[in-house]
Amino acid sequence: MSHHKSDAAGADKEFLSTFARGLDVIRSFDTDTPSMTLSAVAEKNNLSRASARRFLLTLQKLGYVSQDDKKFGLTAKVLELGYSYLASLDFSETVTPIMEEVSYQLGESCSALVLDGVDIVYVARIPRRGLIPMNLQIGARLPAYATSGGRVLMASLQSPELEDVMEKTQFEQLTAYTKGPEALRTELSKIRSDGYAIVDQELELGMRALAVPVFDRRGTARFALNSSSHVSSVSMEHIVSEYVPIMQHAARKLTEVLP
Template sequence: MANVTLCFICIGKRVLSKVIKTDDSDKDFLTTFAKGLEVIKSFNDETPCLTVTELAQKVGLSRAAARRFLLTLSKLGYLNQNNGQFSLSAKILDLGYSYLASLNFMERVTPIIEQVARDLNESCSVTVLEDKDIVYIGRASRSRLVSMNLQIGARLPAYVTSTGRIFLATLSDEQLDEFFRDEACKKLTEHTKTAKQIIAEIKKVRVQGYCLVNQELELGMCSLAVPVYNRSHQLILALIVSCNPWLISPEEMLQRFLPVLKSAAQEITLVLP
C-alpha cells in the first residue's frame, strides 16, 4: 500500500503544476483546492514532517493560511500531528489507491509481467507517461535489482529513460523540438546523451520499435523497453526490463530479452480494454 501513496503524490505534483498555471479569470478554477493539493505534495522524502512556519515558507502561504490547511487535513485524517510537526497519515493511501483501482486492467497485466520477470530473472515493469515523466504503475521485482529504488509510483524523466523515449517517439518532429526546448536534459552520468543525440535516438525508436538506454540515468543500469498498444493501436503503456550491464551486456539483452518483451507486449494488448 505504501507504494500507492508515492504514485498519488508524484502524479499530483504534475497535475498541480498544470493547474497552478491556469488563468486566474477561469471561474471553474478552485484556487483553494489547488493550494490544498500543493500542501499535500509538499510532504516528500526530503521533508516528511513540516511545521506551520516551514509549510508557509515552502508553499508561499501566510502562517494563518498554512495553519488552516494543516488543521483541516488533520481533522480529515490525512495528516498526523505531533508537537507542532505534521506528517502524512496512512489515510492518504486511499487517494493513491483510487488511481490504481481505476486501471481495471492491471490485474490482468500483472501476471504477464511476473512471468517475464521469472523467464528473464530480472525485474519487469509497466509505465505510463505523465507530463514529462514516466511513472511506474506495475512492477515484478527480482533480487538482482539495480541500486535505484523503482517501485510503484516512482517517477523518472522521460528523456533519459527507455520507456520515456518509447512514448516520445509518438511525437512529431516539431513536437519533439518543442519538448526539448523546455526540457533541461541534465547530464546525469558520463553516458547521458545531449538533447540532439537523444532526439536522434528517439527517431530510431520509431523505426525499430524498441529502446535501449545504457547507463544514461544511473551507472550500472541498462534498460530495454517496448511499446504496448491497445487494440486500436494506440500507445497505452511501455514495458521495461532493467539490469546491470556489467552482468548482462546490452547485446545480450537485445538477443535474449527483446523477443520475450515483444511477446509479453502482445499478450498485454489482448487484455487491454
C-alpha cells in the same frame, strides 16, 4: 475566438485557488520536513497562520493528516489519492501477472511506466530478488529522454506532442554516453522501426535498459514495459536476441487484455 485572459494578473475565474493551495499543503510535507508545526506549514506555503490552520484542520477532519503534540504529519490515507490513479489504470488483474512472467523469464526486474510531461513515472514494478539496482518505487520519476521506457513512449507520440517534450526537456550529459537532442531524434526513428529501445549506460554507468511500448487495440501507446540489468551480467547481443522477443511477446499479449 477566445478572450485574451489577463495573462499578467493570472487571476483566473475558473481556477479554484483554495483547492490548489490545499494540494500544495499536502505536498509541502517531504523527507526533510515529515512533520511541521502549524506555523511552519504557514510559512512554507505563504499562508497566514489562520489559513494554514484551516487547511490542516480540514485535512485532519478528512483523515489525511494527524496531529502529534503540535506537530502535524500526513497519514497513510493520502496514499488513497495516488491510489485513485493506480485504480484507474487497473493493472492488478491483467497486467501484473504478465509482467511477473516476463520478470521470471528474464531473471530481471520488470517495470511498467507512463509518460508525464518530460518524465517517466513508474506505475508497476516486479523487482528482482537480491540486488536492486536503484530504489525505484511506484511513483518514482526519471527523465524520459535518457531512459528506454521514456524513449519508446516519446517515439510513439504525435509530432506536436513530441516537439513539446523535446522543447521542455533539460538535456544533461548524465554519463559519457548520454545522447543529446540531435542523436535522440535519430534514435527515436530507429526505435519506431525496431519496436523497442535499448539505452546503454546513458542514464547511469554500468546499467543497460530495454523497453517496449504497449499499445491498446486502437493503437495508442498506453505505457511501456522495461527491464534493466547490469552491464556485467548481459551483453547487448543477448538483450537483442533473447530479451527483446520475450518483451515484445508480452507487449502483444497485453494489447489483447487492455480495455
